Amino acid sequence: EKAGYDHFMLKEIYEQPKAYRDTMLGRINTESLTVSLPELKLTKEKIAAIRKVHIVACGTAYHAGLVGKTVIETSARIPVEVEVASEYRYRSPLITPETLVIVVSQSGETADTLAALREAKKHGAHVLAITNVVGSSVAREADSVMLTLAGPEIAVASTKAYSSQLIAFFLLGVYLAETLSTQEQAWTKSIVAAMLSLPEQVESILENTDALRTYAESIAEHEHLFFIGRGVDYAVAQEGSLKLKEISYIHSEAYAAGELKHGTLALIEDGIPVIALATQNALLEKTVSNIKEVKARGGEIFGISDVNEVKALGKAVDEVFGIPATNALLTPALSVVPLQIISYYASLARGNDVDKPRNLAKSVTVE
Numbered sequence: 001e002k003a004g005y006d007h008f009m010l011k012e013i014y015e016q017p018k019a020y021r022d023t024m025l026g027r028i029n030t031e032s033l034t035v036s037l038p039e040l041k042l043t044k045e046k047i048a049a050i051r052k053v054h055i056v057a058c059g060t061a062y063h064a065g066l067v068g069k070t071v072i073e074t075s076a077r078i079p080v081e082v083e084v085a086s087e088y089r090y091r092s093p094l095i096t097p098e099t100l101v102i103v104v105s106q107s108g109e110t111a112d113t114l115a116a117l118r119e120a121k122k123h124g125a126h127v128l129a130i131t132n133v134v135g136s137s138v139a140r141e142a143d144s145v146m147l148t149l150a151g152p153e154i155a156v157a158s159t160k161a162y163s164s165q166l167i168a169f170f171l172l173g174v175y176l177a178e179t180l181s182t183q184e185q186a187w188t189k190s191i192v193a194a195m196l197s198l199p200e201q202v203e204s205i206l207e208n209t210d211a212l213r214t215y216a217e218s219i220a221e222h223e224h225l226f227f228i229g230r231g232v233d234y235a236v237a238q239e240g241s242l243k244l245k246e247i248s249y250i251h252s253e254a255y256a257a258g259e260l261k262h263g264t265l266a267l268i269e270d271g272i273p274v275i276a277l278a279t280q281n282a283l284l285e286k287t288v289s290n291i292k293e294v295k296a297r298g299g300e301i302f303g304i305s306d307v308n309e310v311k312a313l314g315k316a317v318d319e320v321f322g323i324p325a326t327n328a329l330l331t332p333a334l335s336v337v338p339l340q341i342i343s344y345y346a347s348l349a350r351g352n353d354v355d356k357p358r359n360l361a362k363s364v365t366v367e
């Protein structure tokens with residue numbers, strides 16, 4: 001059932017191109033480069049009445065929500081808040097009937113997320129569930145359901161479910177922009193065209209993972225590691241850090257690159273590994289200056305950037321991995337892949353049970 005792979009996690013990482021294709025299929029018109037999402041069950045008038053969006057989720061799904069915030073705010077110009085479900089539920093969030101509440105859950109059974117969904121419904125919000133499981137509790141109770149079509153995910157650490165949630169947010173962002181005319185048609189079409197290339201681009205990353213494996217083995221002896229990035233790179237840094245902690249048990253922290261100097265820089269000493277995401281070309285110069293701050297304190301930096309920027313970044317870092325070029329908003333669907341691979345091989349090098357990490361469960365049904 002592992003189809004020749006040593007672990008479910010590795011199998012699921014390699015299933016991402018298919019998960020992307022399946023999640024886009026039938027929702028993207030490949031000729032007009034437009035998106036249709038009848039499952040939202042929202043009329044144009046209802047969409048136009050939305051004043052704010054709350055994205056609520058736990059764990060990895062929360063990290064997908066962080067990317068979702070940037071996607072929706074950029075495309076639809078509606079303010080978005082993202083919160084972990086266990087906090088949202090108990091702080092009397094300001095929910096009105098003009099709030100669209102998006103709950104994100106791979107399993108659709110997470111108790112905290114389900115409780116948040118019920119709270120939102122109680123206040124009259126429209127609740128949209130992004131879930132991977134048809135007929136799950138979250139799917140049954142939400143007003144509308146957008147399915148990620150990643151297929152069953154067995155490994156406790158989420159990979160293809162997370163990245164398919166990103167695809168769902170891209171589809172949603174484009175659809176809202178089309179409906180509200182908040183962006184030019186040329187803009188939405190260029191996003192859709194770039195989305196259609198993502199599956200092949202992931203395949204090209206997965207074709208040769210030797211450098212990632214070697215790097216993962218080199219960090220396996222370390223106890224602490226940092227991830228840095230700006231914008232959506234920061235969101236992906238948080239997911240990369242969680243993945244590493246979950247399965248390798250190496251302590252790591254994700255920092256907004258520009259925030260490092262406001263405290264955490266104190267922890268950077270000789271030989272500390274730092275993974276720097278620098279896929280946002282518009283922010284590259286700023287990120288490079290943060291990388292230099294780390295380098296000056298002895299940090300060993302592994303950079304991840306768009307292939308076109310590898311040269312520019314290469315001078316500032318110790319090693320660099322290039323991902324295929326895409327639209328700046330879509331980079332998370334590519335940049336997360338090397339981070340998944342690094343976590344996998346670091347866990348393996350430490351002799352851990354990759355698919356069943358200690359103390360964690362795939363689905364948590366207690367609050």
Ligand code: BG6
Pocket residue numbers: 058059060061104105106107108109110113156157158360361362363364
């Ligand atoms: C955790 C799992 O307990 O629940 C994580 O260990 C997961 O991997 C989180 O991200 C949320 O799960 P779900 O099913 O609601 O997306």
